[in-house]
Structures are given as structure tokens and as C-alpha cells.
Amino acid sequence: MIAQTLFDRLWSTHEVLRRDDGASLLWVDRHLVHEGSHHAFGKLAARKLPVARPDLTIAVSDHYVPTRDRHEGGANDTIRRMITTLAQNAGAHGIRHFGLFDPRQGIVHVTGPEQGLTLPGLMVVCGDSHTSTHGAFGAYAFGIGATEVAHVLATQTLWQVRPKQMRLTFTGALPLGVTAKDMALHWIAKLGSDGARGHVVEYAGSAVEKLTMEERMTLCNLSIEGGAKCGIIAPDETTITYVKGRPFAPKGDDWQSALNAWSKLRTDPDAQFDREFEIDAGTIAPTVTWGIVPEQAAPISSRVPLNASVEALHYMGLKRGDMLAGLPIDEVFIGSCTNARIEDLRAAAAVLSGRKAKVPGTVSAGSMLVKRMAEAEGLDRTFIDAGLDWVDAGCSMCVGMNGDQVASGQRCASTTNRNFRGRQGPGARTHLMSPAMAAAAAVTGKLTDVRDLVPEGAIHKVGAA
Amino acid sequence: MAGWTAHTGQAVALPMAGIDTDQLLPARFMSTPRGEGYGHFLLYDMRFGEDGEPRPAFPLNKYSDVSIIVAGRNFGGGSSREAAVYGLVDYGVRAVIAPSFGDIFASNAVNNGLLPAAVTDADSEALLASLGEGARKLTVSLDTCQIQMGDRAVPFALDPVWRTKLLEGWDDIDLTASHAATISAFTQRDQSERSWAYLRAQGDEPR
Numbered sequence: 185m186i187a188q189t190l191f192d193r194l195w196s197t198h199e200v201l202r203r204d205d206g207a208s209l210l211w212v213d214r215h216l217v218h219e220g221s222h223h224a225f226g227k228l229a230a231r232k233l234p235v236a237r238p239d240l241t242i243a244v245s246d247h248y249v250p251t252r253d254r255h256e257g258g259a260n261d262t263i264r265r266m267i268t269t270l271a272q273n274a275g276a277h278g279i280r281h282f283g284l285f286d287p288r289q290g291i292v293h294v295t296g297p298e299q300g301l302t303l304p305g306l307m308v309v310c311g312d313s314h315t316s317t318h319g320a321f322g323a324y325a326f327g328i329g330a331t332e333v334a335h336v337l338a339t340q341t342l343w344q345v346r347p348k349q350m351r352l353t354f355t356g357a358l359p360l361g362v363t364a365k366d367m368a369l370h371w372i373a374k375l376g377s378d379g380a381r382g383h384v385v386e387y388a389g390s391a392v393e394k395l396t397m398e399e400r401m402t403l404c405n406l407s408i409e410g411g412a413k414c415g416i417i418a419p420d421e422t423t424i425t426y427v428k429g430r431p432f433a434p435k436g437d438d439w440q441s442a443l444n445a446w447s448k449l450r451t452d453p454d455a456q457f458d459r460e461f462e463i464d465a466g467t468i469a470p471t472v473t474w475g476i477v478p479e480q481a482a483p484i485s486s487r488v489p490l491n492a493s494v495e496a497l498h499y500m501g502l503k504r505g506d507m508l509a510g511l512p513i514d515e516v517f518i519g520s521c522t523n524a525r526i527e528d529l530r531a532a533a534a535v536l537s538g539r540k541a542k543v544p545g546t547v548s549a550g551s552m553l554v555k556r557m558a559e560a561e562g563l564d565r566t567f568i569d570a571g572l573d574w575v576d577a578g579c580s581m582c583v584g585m586n587g588d589q590v591a592s593g594q595r596c597a598s599t600t601n602r603n604f605r606g607r608q609g610p611g612a613r614t615h616l617m618s619p620a621m622a623a624a625a626a627v628t629g630k631l632t633d634v635r636d637l638v639p640e641g642a643i644h645k646v647g648a649a
Numbered sequence: 650m651a652g653w654t655a656h657t658g659q660a661v662a663l664p665m666a667g668i669d670t671d672q673l674l675p676a677r678f679m680s681t682p683r684g685e686g687y688g689h690f691l692l693y694d695m696r697f698g699e700d701g702e703p704r705p706a707f708p709l710n711k712y713s714d715v716s717i718i719v720a721g722r723n724f725g726g727g728s729s730r731e732a733a734v735y736g737l738v739d740y741g742v743r744a745v746i747a748p749s750f751g752d753i754f755a756s757n758a759v760n761n762g763l764l765p766a767a768v769t770d771a772d773s774e775a776l777l778a779s780l781g782e783g784a785r786k787l788t789v790s791l792d793t794c795q796i797q798m799g800d801r802a803v804p805f806a807l808d809p810v811w812r813t814k815l816l817e818g819w820d821d822i823d824l825t826a827s828h829a830a831t832i833s834a835f836t837q838r839d840q841s842e843r844s845w846a847y848l849r850a851q852g853d854e855p856r
């Protein structure tokens with residue numbers, strides 16, 4: 185037997201056929217759609233085609249949903265139309281839909297795992313690049329464009345050319361106060377925003393094995409920011425414990441045969457990768473971005489690099505050599521598919537507890553179920569007492585489509601995934617960081633090393649417990 | 650979509666690296682129905698000032714009939730929005746030449762007949778330098794996988810599957826339909842081997 189990687193096994197399970205030119209047709213286990221999928225439904229309608237497998241298609245309202253005054257259905261007519269169009273398309277095709285008023289509504293990459301729709305060994309696609317999140321379960325999960333969404337709707341399959349493979353091994357253990365977000369920003373800063381282009385990235389090593397499922401989702405979520413096709417982590421006990429008993433997880437005999445299948449989802453010791461990198465997790469510090477692409481990231485204790493691009497400096501209103509710690513901010517956003525799960529909210533609340541925010545800010549839970557769980561734990565009181573807005577679940581200020589935006593020229597400490605120009609609103613200046621770091625920035629009104637703010641005895645609550 | 654073999658057109662340089670899909674097509678325009686055309690939204694915040702007036706120095710405002718863009722590395726990284734490609738195609742762009750592309754962008758491009766031509770760093774720098782802030786006629790050929798600028802020929806890399814697709818102008822849905830029997834044999838076997846991976850129909854699930 186030739187030694188195989190986890191990815192080799194995922195690929196061969198899903199390969200329906202291979203053409204002579206090397207393109208393969210792959211079977212899709214879960215197809216997630218959202219409001220932005222209107223182009224694809226339009227293509228289907230134009231050809232009068234039905235959805236091939238509505239049972240394997242799941243619609244989630246997230247990109248455009250209001251996070252405030254939800255009963256009004258959206259900030260303006262266009263936004264309301266986007267939300268109702270998805271509901272209509274889902275209804276017309278018999279697709280499950282977690283809509284605006286469904287208690288399970290949330291960001292597609294939070295809701296899927298939370299509901300047990302995402303499982304090890306599946307192939308998951310969605311018209312959204314952060315579909316890489318689901319790779320945390322050992323699923324082959326990646327974002328696709330509208331033409332491909334239409335193809336999956338029509339056929340439940342997708343043509344793909346086999347990607348290359350890269351393994352990123354994090355040895356050792358993360359220091360206290362350092363999170364999966366910092367791991368991701370760290371490797372992307374090292375390898376570049378296109379460092380993993382064309383590759384599936386398997387995350388491995390002791391520091392990855394120690395991560396909780398939610399931390400693994402953060403790490404895999406950001407794979408695309410390093411240009412990767414997707415990220416994957418071999419499923420283990422942590423994965424199985426998380427999945428067990430979730431609403432759509434397999435039950436009874438199916439659960440037993442799933443466990444059997446999942447136990448084979450690993451990389452053989454002598455399997456070969458196209459590229460290999462190793463990072464000592466112990467060397468990673470709380471990391472923030474200073475520029476306009478995620479690779480422009482550095483430890484909080486450092487300065488804006490002396491070779492920083494003029495474009496980035498100009499847009500961000502920074503100078504070469506500026507200290508990152510102490511940089512005044514105007515607002516804070518805690519949310520998005522990267523960092524708005526319950527553990528993220530707990531970490532932020534641990535920093536904010538008993539403190540006041542010096543700047544305004546918004547906390548948007550990743551799903552309505554996360555929101556309710558946080559409220560049951562009293563985290564909402566911590567955020568509200570600190571002076572932050574506690575709002576409903578959605579993409580919100582990660583992409584600003586629902587009207588939640590950062591004003592031009594304002595500097596935002598954000599737990600999201602893209603510091604691109606204009607991403608959070610035209611002219612908005614985004615600094616990416618972990619939830620604990622964003623909370624620390626809220627407390628001081630400046631970029632701050634969370635480890636300076638939280639006493640050593642409590643720092644385990646913000647990361648690497 | 651129709652296939653094509655070669656294209657000659659006016660090229661300009663956008664020499665910056667990392668022109669992401671949020672730049673190519675800002676999110677606020679993405680609710681527009683495709684039929685209305687996306688060309689006007691292309692690179693909107695680079696082309697137009699906050700007052701909505703065109704920035705005169707921006708290459709797409711300086712020259713008309715641009716159909717080839719030469720850009721820096723990691724063109725089209727970020728969001729999977731196919732709208733970024735609609736913006737380029739509806740504007741009239743047929744090829745983008747850069748050292749590297751975002752994976753999803755490149756695949757969306759090919760699905761819409763737009764060529765993502767990957768060149769070496771050295772060739773990219775040479776092309777950018779010779780274009781400068783001006784515009785020139787270039788020819789891109791899918792036949793030879795070369796870019797012709799004057800008497801200089803520069804090779805580009807393109808996955809053979811994508812090349813064929815651009816040449817033939819394939820429609821994937823029709824192509825896949827021709828494999829219907831193979832797909833249904835696969836699902837029959839797969840559903841019995843991996844029944845745990847399938848979901849019950851809506852309304853039929855245990856609560």
C-alpha cells in the first residue's frame with residue numbers, strides 16, 4: 185500500500201470519475217447556500233433546472249441579515265430583497281433554511297458545525313471562501329464561485345483538478361494568552377497571503393492536537409487568507425466529542441459506522457507532501473495586522489516594519505517604525521465566522537469583566553444559539569456593562585453588507601478575517617486580532633498586549649488553557 | 650459561453666500586488682442583478698473618488714477599450730465572489746496577466762471565459778515596466794500559451810484543463826449531464842457504504 189495523506193483519502197472517497205485530461209468529478213455531501221447565492225439560483229432558473237439534491241443543500245441567512253431591529257427585516261429595500269430572495273429560493277426548491285427568525289440562524293460557518301451538518305470525512309462546499317472553516321473536522325471544505333454553485337445545485341457534483349498538498353506542523357505548545365487566531369496570523373505573516381496558493385494545508389503537531397474544536401475552526405477558517413485551497417485537521421476524540429449528539433449528526437447504527445470510517449481519516453507516517461513547514465508554537469505572540477492584507481501582521485510588541493508598503497501605510501494612516509502597542513483605536517468589533525463562537529465570547533468577556541470600554545464597539549455572536557448560550561452564562565451583561573452593543577447574529581461588520589460598517593478613516597480593532605481596503609466600509613481601517621486582544625483594545629482604547637492587562641492567574645481564560 | 654483562441658487588445662498596468670476581490674468589486678454592489686451589468690462597479694473605489702468623480706490618473710480612466718490588465722502578484726485573492734469576474738468581463742476585460750492569482754478567482758475567471766495568465770516574476774516586472782503608465786496593444790494566445798508584445802514573446806502558465814475549457818467554451822452542466830449514469834451508480838454505492846453521510850429529507854428528521 186502506498187502511504188496516503190488524510191487528503192488523499194478524502195479525495196478518493198469523493199471521486200466519481202476522472203477525465204483523461206486530469207479533471208475529476210467530485211461528489212458533494214453538503215452544499216451550503218446564503219443570500220449571495222442569488223446569482224446561482226438565477227442561472228438555474230434561466231435553464232429551468234431543478235435542485236438535484238435539496239436534502240443535501242442547506243440555506244442560511246447571514247451576509248445581509250440585520251443585527252439590530254430584526255423585526256423590520258433589513259435596513260433598506262435592497263437588503264430586504266436579498267433576504268426574501270433566499271427564503272423564496274429555498275422554499276421553491278424544498279431546501280432546509282435557517283432564516284431570519286429561525287432560532288438556529290447564524291453565520292453559515294458557525295451554524296453548519298453547530299447543527300452537526302459538518303462531519304469528518306465529508307466534502308462541503310459553499311459560495312463563500314471561509315468554507316475552509318469546516319476543514320477543522322477533517323472534511324474537505326472549500327469556497328466556490330457562483331457558476332460552480334449553480335453546477336452543484338444542478339448536479340450535486342463539482343469538477344476539480346487535484347490540488348497540491350502542504351503540511352504545517354505546529355510543535356510545542358502555545359504560550360498563555362496566545363490563541364488559534366495568533367497561530368493563523370503568524371503563519372500567514374511568515375508565508376504570505378498567497379503562501380499556500382494551490383495547496384490543501386493539513387495542520388498537524390502537538391499544538392494543533394491540543395486545540396479545542398472552536399479553536400481549530402478559527403485556524404482552518406483563516407487558511408484562505410494564506411491563499412490555501414482549504415485547511416484540514418485529522419479528526420480525533422476532540423472532534424468526536426464535539427459532533428456527538430448534535431441535531432443532524434448520525435445516530436444509532438449510522439453513528440457506529442461513521443466512527444469506523446472516521447478512525448481511518450489520518451495521514452500515514454511516511455506519506456509525502458509537496459511542501460512541509462514547521463513552526464514552534466512556543467515562539468508565537470499575540471499578533472495584530474497593521475496593513476491591508478492579512479500577511480501584514482506582526483507581534484503586538486513590534487513596530488510597523490521599515491519596509492512597509494507606501495500604499496498600506498497611506499491607507500492605514502501609519503508611519504514606518506510606529507509602535508503597534510499604544511496605537512489609538514476608534515472602535516471594536518467582536519464577531520464573524522472566524523471568532524464569534526462561545527469560547528471567543530468567553531475569552532473577550534474574561535478581559536472585559538468589571539471594566540469599561542474606552543471606545544464604542546459591537547459584539548455579534550456567530551449564531552443565535554451562541555447568543556442565547558452567552559446570555560445564559562451572563563456574558564451579555566459583561567459586554568453591555570462595559571458599554572458595548574450586544575446584537576443579533578450575522579456577518580455584520582465583517583463585510584458591512586447589512587449596513588453595519590466602520591466609518592471612513594476610523595480605526596477598528598476587529599476579530600474578523602480581512603483587513604482589505606474598504607472591507608468593513610469605504611475608508612475603514614481594520615486591525616485583525618483575537619477576541620481577547622480586541623477586548624483589551626476596547627478597555628484601553630489602544631492596541632494592547634492582553635497579557636499586560638489580565639493578571640497571570642486569569643490569562644488561561646483568554647487562550648491556551 | 651463561446652470559446653476563443655487568441656485575443657489582441659489594449660493593455661494597461663495595475664502594478665500593485667494583492668488586488669483582492671473586495672477591491673475588484675466592493676461588496677455593496679453585489680446585490681445588483683447580473684443583467685444590469687457589473688462593468689461600472691469594477692475597481693470602483695480605485696477608479697472613483699469619494700465624490701463619485703473619476704480619478705483622472707487611474708489607467709482605466711485614462712485609456713478606453715482596455716481589454717487586458719497586467720497586475721502584481723496575488724491578483725483576485727480573498728472572497729469567492731464571482732462578481733469580481735463579472736466586473737472585469739462586463740467592463741470588457743478578456744485576460745489578466747499576473748505572477749499569481751487567488752485560486753477561487755482563477756477558477757471563476759475560466760468559468761466566464763476570462764484568462765488568468767500566470768507569468769514569472771521576472772516577466773511580470775518586464776511587462777509592467779514596458780507598459781509603465783501607458784497603454785499598448787498585446788496579444789494573448791491560448792494556442793501557444795504566449796503573450797506577444799511587439800517582437801517579444803512571454804510564456805504564461807495555465808492548467809491544461811482550464812486551457813481546454815477556455816478554448817472550447819464548455820458548459821460544465823451539460824458536460825456533467827453526459828455522465829449521469831456514472832454519477833447515479835456512484836451515489837447508489839456510496840449511499841449504502843456511507844449512509845451516515847446522507848441526510849433525511851426536510852421534515853423527516855428526528856428532532
Ligand code: SF4
Nearest residue numbers: 314520521579582583
Ligand atoms: S462572517 Fe465575514 S468572512 Fe465569515 S462568512 Fe460572513 S462575511 Fe464571510
